[in-house]
Structure formats: structure tokens, C-alpha cells
Amino acid sequence: MSRKAVHEWIILLTYLFFLIIITVHSGYLGRKLLFVSRQFLPLVFAGILAFVLNHPYEYVRSFFDKSVKLPEKAARIAGLLTVYVGAIGIVAAVLRFALPHFVSGLQGFIENREGYMQAFESSLLVLLKKAGIEDLNLSPLMEGISGYIGQLDEIMDEIFPKMAGLTTGALRSLATFGITAVLSAYILYDKEKLKCQMKRLYRAYMPKSIYDPVKHLALTAMTVFDRFIAGQGLESLILGSLCFVGMFLLGLEYSGIVSLVVGLTAFIPLLGAYIGGGLGVVLLLFISVKKALTFLIFFVILQQVENNLIYPRVVGKRTGLPGLWVLAAVTIGGGLFGVFGMVLSVPAATFLYVIIQKDVAKREMNTSISKSTGQKNKNKL
Template identity: 40%
Template sequence: MEKKKLKLYLLLIAYILALILVVVHFKTILKGIGLIFHLLTPLFIGIIIAFVFNRPFELFQRLYRNKWKLKETPAKILSIVTIYILAFGICALLLSMVIPELAKNLTMFASNADDYLHEAQRFINEVTKLLNIRNFDISSITIATEKYLSSLANSLNHTLPQIVEVTASLISTAATAMISIALSIYIMSGKKHLLAQLRRTFYVYLPKCAHASAKSLSQVILQVFEDYVAGQCKEAIILGSLCFVGMRILRLDYSGLISVIIAFTALVPIAGAYIGGATGVILLLFVSPQKALIFLIFLIILQQFEGNVIYPRVVGRKIGLPGMWVLLSISVGGGLFGIWGMLISVPITTIFYQLIKKDVARREKILES
């Protein structure tokens, strides 16, 4: 048997065996992948932070080098210090504004939950009477809510294990945050060196025919993640801040709580706006239908202003994925991996979309020629 055919057969057998192992131990492999991703969480968060701060970092670096005539290393260090001082300052300012309001909103909602349910029942009765349909009784929801709040109050006397667990979780989260920040600093300051190392590694281990493809793939991945991660994070912060300020001006209830929900759901393209808006409307319906309507009108105007005026100037390019594929990727990713699947599915789908789009254009040129 020729060596080439023998090698081909051996590769085919190895591929079949690997496929059988994957099918048989699929759940175990998924758990292993999940464990690896969990262990690498600080690295992923650090990469996200580096993507978000990359453009301001480059802006400050150019400013310090051109205006202050600093050398590369001092300009780099000063840029990183400036960025993190501004970031921590802005976060501290936002938290000092939002957390007291958020705590007050949650307390208010818990204490008035019974009144809100009765008000909702009255509103539903009026609507059903107006439409001549059968009344919808939510007394069971009221009883369940009262029972839950009662059990929650009773469980506060036995919360020592939960307090210990929460404390350990907070310590772990703080440690993860510190490691992620340190990694983001290393990534930003040494990104040229890291990219050069990656290029050398690809050049050595990949065959020559794959060098151009690997370079194109890396450029697409970097561009997509920079546009998506940095863009969505900036959009979420801007939208949540504007929502908080606008709701305070309009004197709408739960401004802190709803603004946090709007900012968090804004990380999910297209669908996030509807999820956050619907949640805010439902919360305000318990208080007053008029306030819910005012909030809905305000949010529509705010999203139009933010999407057409602020986003193109502050954030930059869109992710370049049609809305249909965004919704499909969110649906599949959310169904498989929950909220994290919804967040990560869009950039991954965008990468495949861009690669297929380039390949189709290349093949069309070949066919035309």
C-alpha cells in the first residue's frame, strides 16, 4: 500500500474513532469544556475589558506622545493609569447614584406588592368589563405572592449558611475582578508583542497554504469582537445612564431598577431593547398605567435618539449581521446556554457570517473569470 493511501486511511480511522468518542461521551466533553471556560473566566473578562478600553487607550497614548512628547513606555503607562482612574471614577459615581435608588426601589416594590396586585386586578376587571369578556381572577397570584413574602421573611432567621456562601462568592468575584483587570492591563500594554507571538506561532505550526487563511480569520475575529464587545458595552452604559436621568426628570418610579435592567439587556442586540422595555412597562403598570405609557413613549424616543445620533458617533460601526440572523443566533444561544449564550452567540455568528460572505465573494470572482 502506498504511503499516501495508508496515511489517508489512518486519518480516516482516527477521525471515525474520535467522532464515536464525541458521540458516546458528549455530555462529559461538554462538562469538560464548561470547566475549562470557567477556569479561564478571568482571561475572557480581561480580554473584554481590553477590547472596551483599547480605543481610549490608543487615544490617550497618541495625546501623551504628540502633545507631551513622552516616549512610548511612559506614554503607555500614563494612558493606562488615566483610563482606569476615569473608569473607576465613573463607576463609583454611577454606583453612588444607582445603588441607593435601586435599594429603595426594591424595598418599595416588596412592601407594596400586595397593593400592586390588587390594583392590577382592578385594572384587569375594568378592561374585561369594557371588552365584554370573562373576568380574569389573579387572586391565586396574590395568595402565592403573600405566601412567598411570608416564607421569605421567616427564612431570614436561618440565613447564616447563605450569608457565608454569599460572602465566599463575593470574595471569589472580587478576586476574579482583580485578576481580570491585571490581565487587561497586560493585554493592552503588550498587545503588539502578543500579536507578534501569535503570528509567529501560526507561521511555525500551520502549513504555508493556511497562512493567508489564518491571517484573514484573525483579522475578522479581532474586528468583530472589537466592534461588538466595545460597542455593546458602551451602548449599554450610555443607554442606562440616559434612561436613569430621563426617568428622574419625568419622576417615574423605579428609575434605578429599570435603568439597570435596560443597561443590562442592551448588551443583547435588537432583542435586548424589547426585553428591557417590556420589563420596565410591566413594573410601572403596577404603579400606574399612565406612568407605564409615559415610560414607553420616553423609551422609544430615547432608543431612536441613541441609535441614530449617539451610537454612530460614540460607538462606531455596527456588527454587520442582518437582524434575522441576530434573532436566530440569540434564540439558539439562549436555548443552549442561557443568558451567556445570548451574549456570546451574536459575535460568533457574525464571525461565521463574515467568513462565509468573503468566501462566497471569492468563489464568485473565480466563477466569473
Template identity: 30%
Template sequence: MASKKTLKQIIGIIVFAAVFFWVINNFGIIRQAWQQILTLTLPFILGAGAAFILNLPLKLFENQLVKWTGKYYNWYRPLGILFAFLLVFVLISFVVFLVLPDLQDTISSFIAVVPSEINKMVNWINTYFSENPAVLEGLQNMNLDMDSLRSRAIQTAQAVATGIFGSLVTVVSVVVSSVFNTFIAIVFAIFILSAKESLTRHFKMLIYASFNLEWANYIVAVGKKANEVFSNFISGQVTEAFILGILFYLGMWLFNFPYRLSISVLTGALSLIPIFGAIFGGFLGAILISVISLPQAIWFVVFTVVIQQIEGNIIYPRVVGNSVGLPGIWVMFAVTVGGGLFGLVGMLLSVPTLSLLYQLTRDTVSFKLAYKGLDVHADSENL
């Protein structure tokens, strides 16, 4: 019996090593195949993600209707889906239409300032040459091949024009692809929300049919835990964004900063990106304010740093960290590593993903120690 178990372990190690070396040697092919699969399935991934987010206001809406009427009716579901989509649309429109006017004013102010700044630069150059005639004489005595300069300028202009045309074609193709993916994602999200109970039941049937009872129970338990962690993370992020937006607005109102409503909304919206989102919002706010007053923009940077300390050390670890059961130091680690590896998506999903792994590891270790008859809270010498 022991020899068979040892043989299985040896075979398992050999198979694992062979697969590992094959993956290392063919990593480029695997990466290319993965990118193609991701491109093809992107609308459905986006739809599933949207359905998961929209399910939160949908459940809230249905639960409230059940409390009011005392009974669940089938027409609650389509009405709840419509409510969830309208809520998200209103929130996005609220952010966009508050921020865009200030951005437009900033761009207009910048365009108005540019000619005067160019004139100042030209006057400075003329003054410099008048005060330093030797420099001007040296430039005049240089043997410049004007024909060569002209041909280079024409080539550069043609290259720029070709690049602009290629960029326009790329932008048009990206817009068309984005519209198509968005449409497919919305349709898929509506389908998931409409039949979420049936889909959940079918997945459970597939799991219990494919694995033994012990593993099936474990997989279902992990799925429930993942749903709980990601749901708590989203609700915690929204709560944290709301609190941060209010803090920014009150502080900017107290110190009489301009664009306080739009910057507060923008910062709150960007803070949905863990830890670093509020930094991006503060940076954009400083750019908006600098067009009106550079000293105020500098003070706004100081103000943002103070708010960041409060948000990073008090609000975020308590609101989001506690909601997902992850210590504050691991929140920072997850956002930094996830963002470095997978960009914006990694920053958004790293915290709940690491929280799920953290809780599963903690529960597994506690179970193993209890199974061995060891006290989980005992000192290391007594284990």
C-alpha cells in the same frame, strides 16, 4: 496522481466519520472534561476578555498623548492602563450608586405596604366566612390529625433551615471563588495590556512556524478581522446604550415618570446585552414605578414598547449592525440562538461571532467565484 488524491479523500472521510461517531458516543465525557477545563481557565478567559475591552480606552488614551506630545514614551502604557481601569470603575460605580437608592426606596415601600395588604386579606377572609357560615362549619367538622400536621410542619421547618444553611455555605464559597477569580483576571489583564505587542508578535511567530505560508497568512488575516469585528461591536454597543439611555430619560422626563435617571441608566447599562437587554431594563423599571403608581407603571410598559420598536428597528441595526457588517435580521437570529444555547455569554458574543463567520463566508464565496471567472453581481442564469 488522481488515485492518490482519491485515496487521501477516502482516508479523510473515514477518519472524520470515526471521530464524529466517537464524539457522539462519548459526548457526556467530553462535556464533563470541557466543563472542568472551563472552570480551571475561567479567570484567564475573563482576564483576556477584560484586556480586550480595556484595550479600547487604552489605545484612545495613548493616541491622544502622542498627538499632544508628538512622541511615544514608555510611561504612557502604565498610565493608560490605570486610566482604562479607572474609567470602567467610574462607569460601574455611576450605574450602581444611581440605581441602588431607588431599589432601596422600592423595597422599603414594598415592606411598608405588605402589613396593610395582609390586614386586607385577613379582613376579606373573615368577611367571607361570616357571609358563608356553611364553609366554616364544614372546616370545623373535618377530622384533621393535628399531631400529623404538627410533625409535618416541624419536618418542613427543619428542611427549610437545612436548605438555608446549605445555601449560605454555597453563597460564601461562590463569593470567595469570585473574589479569587476576579483578582487573577485583573492581574492577567494587566499582564496582557502591558505586553500586548510582544504577545502578538510571539503568536505570529508560532503561527508562521506551524503552518505553511498560505495558511499562516490566512490565519493572521482572520485574527485581524476578528479583532476589527469585536472592537467595532463593543464600540457600537456602548454608543447604542448611550443613545438608548438618553431616549429613555427624555421620554420619562416628558411624561413625568418617577425614577427617570436611575431607570434610564439601568436600561442603558442592560442594553449592552443585544436586543433583549433593554427589555430587561424596562421590566425592572415597571416594577420600580408600580410601587408608586400602578397606572403609571402600565403606561411605562407602553412607553417601553414604543422605545423598543425604535431601538430594535432603527437604532440597533444601524449603529451596531452596520458597525459589525451584519444585516439586522441576522443580529436578531444571533442573539436569540446564542442566548438559548449559552445564556448571557451567548447573547453578548453571538453577534460579533456570527458577523465574523458571515464576513469570512462572504469573502470566501466572492474569492471562489472570482477564481472561477464568474461575475459576483451577475444574475443566476448568467453564472
């Protein structure tokens, strides 16, 4: 055999050997790979946190740099301290005020579920009677709702006794969060240097024919996700706060629970508002029809304010994705990956939409140029 044939056989046998090893020990290798990948989670979460806090950090750093006239290094440190103290303060406020209110409201709902069930049944009968529907048996519906509430009660009874034994896990999570926060601070502080190092690394090891397309895709993805997080995050905060203030002034129960859900579901385009508003209407129907209708009218007005004032000014054309594709993306993403799929589907679909749009425009331009060139050559002939 020639030396080239021997070399090819050695490569083939080596490939088969490693393929057999991987196949036989796939379970062990999978567990080890999962263990190794978990060690990189703090770094991944740090990158995500730095990405989310980038806009507030740049705003505060620019303020200290241009308005306060601090040196560049001092402005960076002051910006980092301000942003992270503010973020910790917001999380602490949520844990201190919103979470206990949420838990107490949920407990109160479970404890008084029998009275709420009777009021809910009476409210449904009144609504059905006004709609001209009588003699409708609501027993199966009420039994189903009561069964779900009973399951929720059992879950709460199991969770609260175990919370005292979560000290070790809480400390471990707190330590992980601390490491993530420190890593994200370093990423924000040295992001220009890190960006330069990544560019040099890509240029050194990536072929030039691949470097430019990969660079274009990475920049487009970062721009799309940055705009989505900045716009939707601010809209979520404004909408949840307005909902809480409005429900508090109207004297409606479960203002904390409903406002928290409205704020969180605002990240889901189109469908998020219906989820939060529907939860508020259902919860208040357990109390009285009047309060449920009051909340419904208030939420319709709030949605008009959001659609005509908040969304155009805060989010505007940040995503640039038509409504049809937003609905399609949310539906497909939710069906495949649940709530997280619904949230991430819009920026992912926007990324694909922008890439395809630019590619189509480029191809159309090349086609028009080739046609014009061919017509000129034809005229010369």
C-alpha cells in the same frame, strides 16, 4: 512479522490502552481536567478585559502621546492608570449608588405588593373596560403573579442573611479580580510584543497552507467582536443614562431598576428594548395606569431617538448583519444558550456572514475569470 507491521501493532495497542484508561477513569480525569482549566480562567478573563478596554486605552494613550507630548513609555503607563482608575470608579459608582437603589426598590416593591396588586388589578380592569371587555375573571392571573412575587420574597429572605457570611468568598473574588486586572494591564501594555510573538509561534509550528486561512479567520473574528463590543457598549451606556434621566425628571418610580435593565438589555439587538420597556410598563402598572402610559410614551420617544440618532452614529454599520439574520441569530442563540447566547449570537453570526460573503465573492470571481478565459480560448479556436 516485518518491522513496519510490528510498529503499527504497537501504535494500535498503545492507542487501545490509553482509550481503555480514559474510558474507565473518565470521571476522575474529567474532574482533574476541570480543575486545571479553572486555573486558566484569570488569564482568559484578563484577555477579555483587555479586549474590552483596548479602545479607551488607545484613545487615552494617543492623547498623552500626541497632545501632552509624553514619552512613549510614560504615555502607556499614564493611559493604563487613567483607564483602570476610570473603570474602577465606574464599578464603584454602580455598587455605591445604582445597586443600593436597585435593592431598595426591589424591597419596597415586595413589601407593598398587596397594595400594588390591588392597583394592578384595577388598572387591568380599567384597560379591559375601555377595550370593550367586561366580566373577565382575573383571579387566576392575579394568583399566579402573587405566587411569583412570593417566591421572590422568599429568595430575598434567604439571600440577605447569607450576605454576612460571604466575606471569605468576597475576598477570594476580589483577589481573583485583582489578578485579572493586573494580567490585563500587562496584556495591554505589551500587546504589540505579544502579537509579534504569537505570529512567530504560529509561523514556526503551523504549516503555511493552514497559517494564512487561520490568520484570516482570527483577524476577522477580532474585528467583528471588537466593533460589536465598542458599539453596543457605548450605546448601552448612553441609552441607560438617558432612560434614568428621563424617568427621574418625569418623577417615575423604579428609575434605577428600569434604567439598569434597559442599559444591560441594549446588548441584545432588537429584543433588548422590548424587554427593558416591558419591565418598566409592568412595574408602573402596579402603581397607576397614568404613570405606566407616561413611561410608555417616553420610552417610545426614546426608542425613536435611539433608532434614528444614537444607533446610526454610535453603532452604524459596525455589525454589517442584515436585520433578518440578526433576528434569526438572537432567536437561535437564546434558545440554545439563554441570555448569553442572545448577546453573543450577533457577533458570532456576523463573523460567519462575513466569512461566507468573502468566500462567495472569491468563488464568483474565480468562476467569472474561468468563464472569460474559456470564452477567449473559444474565440481563438
